[in-house]
Amino acid sequence: MADEKKQDVEIKLVANAPVPETDLVVKSDLNAPEELPEEVRKKLEKTKEESKTNKRKIRKKKIDKKVSVGVAHIKATYNNTIVSLTDQAGNILAWASAGMAGFKGPKKSTPYAAQIITRIAVEKAKAFGLQEVSVLVKGVGTGRESAVRALNANGLIVNSIKDVTPIPHNGCRSKKPRRV
Secondary structure (H helix, E strand, O other), X not given: OHHHHHHHHHHHHHHHOOOOOOOOOOOOOOOOOOXXXXXXXXXXXXXXXXHHHOOOOOOOOOOOOOOOEEEEEEEEOOOOEEEEEEEOOOOEEEEEEOOOOOXXXXXXXXXXXXXXXXXXXXXXXXXXXXXXXXXXXXXXXXXXXXXXXXXXXXXXXXXXXXXXXXXXXXXXXXXXXXXX
């Protein structure tokens, strides 16, 4: 919300004051997704080029799917964040992980990494016509909330959010007592 207020203030300042040519002009389309960071974009382009050169000659015919409602699976662990977008049956449409986006080490589990990989996955899924998702969140990592927010910010309608983190009911069997 604070970011939205900042953008409103910037727009009002630009609208009320004469704009010299040296000042930056704020984009008018606030609903458009932000551009990916330069390093992430370069890495994705590099992997696309490598995959083009390594393609096999025999390929299966791709079926054009049109899916408007799907499920977003977010797995946020202490070490990584993985976002998978599926149809209602559970067939993967698009996925992204923090390592795939170029994050290494402890940066993979950050909220910023979750935001970036969610944007990448949503861009891939838009080709299938995905518009609405139900979100299933698993894990206790720091990227879980920011990934859900990023889904909404990148143009998908979030119908429901459900926490499916596995919880042990009684745990492992305890050790038998030591006999002395």
